[in-house]
Amino acid sequence: MTAVLNPLGDGALSKAERHMRALRRAILAYWYATLEDRRAALIEATSACLIVNILDEAVFQFELGEPYRELRANSAAGRVVTGLELIRNCETHSPVVFDDLLIQKRSYSVPLHARGQVMRSVWHWADYASLPSDYVEVQGDASESQKRARKEAQHGYRQGVQGRSVIETLFDAERFFAELDPRLAVPTRPTLEHSFAEVPQGDSTVLHRPLEGFVGIVPLPDLATRWDERTTATAPPADRYVKNLATSRNKDRPIGEKRIITHKIADGGRVVGYSGDVETAPGHLMSWVERSAQIGRDIRAGFLYVVELAGVDVPVAASDNLTLSAVDDGQDLLTELTEAPEPRGLGRLSLVEEYPDLYVTMRNGH
Numbered sequence: 081m082t083a084v085l086n087p088l089g090d091g092a093l094s095k096a097e098r099h100m101r102a103l104r105r106a107i108l109a110y111w112y113a114t115l116e117d118r119r120a121a122l123i124e125a126t127s128a129c130l131i132v133n134i135l136d137e138a139v140f141q142f143e144l145g146e147p148y149r150e151l152r153a154n155s156a157a158g159r160v161v162t163g164l165e166l167i168r169n170c171e172t173h174s175p176v177v178f179d180d181l182l183i184q185k186r187s188y189s190v191p192l193h194a195r196g197q198v199m200r201s202v203w204h205w206a207d208y209a210s211l212p213s214d215y216v217e218v219q220g221d222a223s224e225s226q227k228r229a230r231k232e233a234q235h236g237y238r239q240g241v242q243g244r245s246v247i248e249t250l251f252d253a254e255r256f257f258a259e260l261d262p263r264l265a266v267p268t269r270p271t272l273e274h275s276f277a278e279v280p281q282g283d284s285t286v287l288h289r290p291l292e293g294f295v296g297i298v299p300l301p302d303l304a305t306r307w308d309e310r311t312t313a314t315a316p317p318a319d320r321y322v323k324n325l326a327t328s329r330n331k332d333r334p335i336g337e338k339r340i341i342t343h344k345i346a347d348g349g350r351v352v353g354y355s356g357d358v359e360t361a362p363g364h365l366m367s368w369v370e371r372s373a374q375i376g377r378d379i380r381a382g383f384l385y386v387v388e389l390a391g392v393d394v395p396v397a398a399s400d401n402l403t404l405s406a407v408d409d410g411q412d413l414l415t416e417l418t419e420a421p422e423p424r425g426l427g428r429l430s431l432v433e434e435y436p437d438l439y440v441t442m443r444n445g446h
Contacts, residue, residue: 085144085151088261092143096135100257100264103131107250111300114200115190121203122182125246126171132253133168136161140260148260153232156240156434157256160249163236166216166229167205173228176215181206182246185441202309203246208238209423238427243438247300247309254313265314335360335445338384339368341396341406343420345429354404354417355424360445368442369420369429376402387413 088096110124140148152158167181182203189197216228229237241249258265300311336358345353355369370378376398379385386393387406394413396406406413419425432439 085147085260087263088139088143092139093261093263096139096257096261096264099131099135099139100254103128103135103250103254103257106131107247107254108300110250111247114203115198118179118182118184118201118203121201121246122179125182125203125250126167128250129164129168129171132161132164132250135253135257136165140257151260155256157252159236159240160252161236161256162233163239163241164249164253165233166237166241169229169233170211170215174215176212178212178215180210185245204243205237205241205246205249207423208234208242238422239431239434243431244435245309245437251310251313258313332444333381333383334358334368334378334443335366338386338393339370339378340393341385341387341414341417343424344414344417345369345420345424345426347426352426353429354414355420355428366442366445367424369424369432370443371429372404373402376404379404387417389413 087093106124106128110121110128113120113124136152141152152161170176170178183206184201185204187199187201190200191197216234218228240252339358340356341354342356343354344351345355351372353369353371354375355367357365358368360366375385375396379396379398380402385396387396388394389408394406394408396404396414398404404414422428432442
């Protein structure tokens with residue numbers, strides 16, 4: 081962040097310090113909840129969103145006003161903060177219980193000393209398009225002004241939250257606030273000598289968790305983490321670690337036998353890419369978005385893209401300069417495609433380009 085804001089006043093700083101500590105505790109609580117089940121993880125993740133919203137609106141926005149709002153709107157991490165506001169509002173005001181707000185992308189085995197192992201799930205936020213109308217809207221036919229969160233929060237969810245790892249978004253929020261006022265960024269890193277303790281109680285084992293005492297940076301215990309997960313907010317975002325991987329993976333063959341192009345993606349009236357579906361397993365379709373040039377490179381490397389016409393696949397061809405066409409009976413079917421709707425359009429293309437880990441998953445299925 082390049083903009084310089086006024087420092088927080090004493091009262092606002094005190095409130096910020098308290099809720100930064102609360103946020104760090106909430107992040108750690110969420111991390112341990114990933115050893116349990118979806119609902120436990122959901123409870124802790126949405127509780128953390130409430131704390132993020134307090135820091136956002138009751139501390140920084142109230143204290144710093146319009147300069148803060150402008151900085152937040154023009155920052156990738158700021159968009160994450162406003163995106164988490166959508167979750168806070170829906171969880172606070174919606175009567176709907178939406179358990180599928182968290183999507184399990186993978187799970188890892190965590191060995192325990194006394195009772196073998198448990199599985200730690202890696203949870204990601206659901207796509208905006210999958211949120212039930214009764215969850216995000218005040219009424220079933222609500223206009224944009226009748227959503228449970230303002231347009232900026234809806235945009236933030238689409239561009240900084242949906243599809244991403246929960247722990248990454250929470251770290252983004254923590255780092256965003258800590259960078260706004262250096263007094264909130266404590267450089268010392270306490271050591272967790274015991275990630276958790278196993279205490280036998282009859283025939284069962286209870287995991288005791290060290291939540292108390294963390295004022296500064298919280299290093300998450302290594303519960304079978306992988307290369308795409310950071311364990312502290314001060315580390316570079318995990319998606320940055322996969323930038324090189326994403327660059328190499330876009331040279332690999334995409335998942336599936338063929339990609340079906342269903343829509344074009346336009347930016348300012350110019351077609352910049354396409355979106356569609358790919359069958360990743362029998363009967364299971366996954367949506368994708370891609371730049372035109374990358375589609376051309378895929379085709380030149382031997383991968384099949386098609387446009388469906390009356391149940392028949394029309395192959396897409398790529399010229400030497402990567403110009404695309406799908407000609408049937410003298411007509412280029414690509415020119416007849418409609419522009420992609422929001423979940424498959426320019427917004428999603430921008431999202432996967434901003435967060436390379438999402439691109440890798442979309443392109444290669446893992």
